[in-house]
Amino acid sequence: MIRVLVVEDSATMRHHLRASLAADPDLVVVGEAHDGGQAVELCGRLRPDVVTMDMMLPVMTGLQATEQIMAEFPTPILVVSSADRRELFSTYNALAAGALDVLEKPRGDDSDASWGRRLCAAVRLVSRIRVITHPRARLDGRGRAAPPAAAPTAVSEPAGSDGNELRMVAIGASTGGPGALTQLLRALPSGFRPPVLCVQHIAASEPFAVAFSDWLADQTGHRVSYGLDGMVISSLGGRVLLAPPDRHMYVHNGVVRLSDGPPRHSCRPSVDVLFESVAAEYRAAAAGCVLTGMGRDGADGLLRMRAQGAVTFAQDEASCVVYGMPREAALSGAAGHILPPARIAARLAELAVTSGARR
Template structure:
């Protein structure tokens, strides 16, 4: 199957470089290019592409406003092509929170397109299937802690104490999902550690975006950083695994170099396996939307250690790969829609 792509990029040079690079891929075809949002909107309507690449920094209608229109009128997998500036990284983090499925950091000379990362992102994005909402549809609010579990949530016995630590893994579509989950966390939540598959350039801006939108404090994990209640720690990305060390007297973040695990560095499996070993039954693990199977084996280890384990359900996932793999292993004690995950987590500790 040929993946049909519309490129929206204001720079003629970058458009030419992108077209030349993607034309080398036998399964990818650039069906049209646009210099601005107005052209892009017409071309998306005309060609109905599988994937859109979007330059977020454009004259006229900016990329964020255009992304909102795409997701509202014709939901399509969008990959953000971002510059190297701090402002570009912050805008990209906002785009990921609004529904873009991935981000690619470009070099100004175009050299960043010489590897296969963008083509691989396009292949992953082409597997995303958005459900177009019915007119007037809105997300249902998370159920109150005292309410019975919804029928599409698997149930398990109540825990008698809140988790000592929460570990979360996510990938494609994960930044948007993290906003939904963490915005419902209390300000005094248990220490929470997250591996989100993302380029390290964007991790600080994603942490800042989450920090501004969510009650707990959100920051980038640092080596040997104490993990404190009311704080959420995001893996810095790319070159180090985030794991947990310590004991019930106090847990710490550990960052270590190494080889990819389950194809990723940092890896959700690496985080979950360390939590299963160091925290055990006192922990909770949450596996959100994402391509592949990273996190499935780690969530199974947490489940076997007695931890509370939750997987996002298929209907609310951007990509059901990672949760599906965990569910197939029997690793998920609860399978829940995205908006119910926080209430399920804290209901079990009520």
């Protein structure tokens, strides 16, 4: 049985959550909390397998409760939240603090018919993920300790990368990605010029996904937007582009392209689609990074990038929420360096400075 703690201040919504979870014989609700303080207390006492967490709670917000739970007794957390803009930013802050996924509350339309099944599937999914302790700190950076300077555990620079200008950075992330992307982009200097193209798997509805670019810009100070078909890469210096919800993003002939092509590894957007196009287009003038996430999306594309001379990175296990995608990249030999996000950013900055000095 998967033991679930339901955290929700609305009695009506708690009833809906309880009834939906009861439809799955492998799920059992072991407790209900109506405020954030009670959520922390019950999580410590009951030690559930999964917490469903509302964001807008009395006494202690869902974000504060998430931070405290992940600091004191790490537990898989599924955020169940509405698409209100204020709540969306709190939701992404919670994901950066260690929550694993987000499910939008029922909308009151035809999509509600399958909502209970989607809730049970999401609870089952996050229950299988081994979570790690997160530091208790506000997510605006105040009072936060600097990331540890972990030593690299992997290998040499790929052959052919020395002496080439860094013209493109491609990043792929999934579960745990909002936090890892925030760490990496925050550590890039404000004058970093190569464009950064990112695929972040977000298994949420479009309102949640669309707000991610605004949240990431707010967190990092970089110009972040969703990619548009036809954008000219040479005009994107210093910008961060995200693959739009449910669209592949790739580059071709110096232009950003979007596609409704079939999913890869059950993912659209797919990290492999982006990486493979960057390998063909930029060869040794690119860098690729696979960050935290489930599955193996990105490993094959990163290997192709490395074969073309690109500098390649995988996030290290100690800093990952889920060491799945980076593990596959490391095992396949695709990752030339295995580092935490801030150290990846430092290496990218060095490469950009070196290539800039050669121009």
